Amino acid sequence: PDPDHTWNTSLVFDRSGSLAASYRKIHLYDVEIPGRVSYRESTSVAPGAQPVVVDVEGLRVGLSICYDLRFPELYRLLASDGGAQLLVVPAAFMMHTGRDHWEVLLRARAIENQCFVAAAGQTGDHEPGRTCFGRSMVVDPWGTVIGQVPDGPGVSVVDLDLERLDTIRAELPSLANRRL
16 A cells, blocks of 8 residues: 555455455554564554455355454454355464464354354464464364364365355354344
């Protein structure tokens, strides 16, 4: 948006190669833990402002990026207002937070929003002195991990059972029963 800032952006292309949607990361990672980590994403990245859900061949996909995972209200908007069935989370969680929070947060977002969650976790050592946790995974709407990449690079392929999604939403209608 200006000479000093970019947007951290997730792009979705359709089968023909045309841009179907773009999402700009809303929540920026500005964290200071004395003696452990100092990172101010806002120094070079501008925040986005708009949640995005895109139709991918009949599947409603809610987009997010990394630190967004810590803000459940974004995912509730994607599920309730956007009708998301799948939430995607490309991320570079650092080792110290990924070890304790990555799977827990992904499973929580799946359970509370009754959605599948697909999370691609960057892995390995990166400059300056960052080690990313990795552990890419897919979680079903019940909170069960149905696919996971062990430590290091790899690929996991799963089938999303949309009938199971419908059954979970019908038998435990927490999205329909919610009151603000």
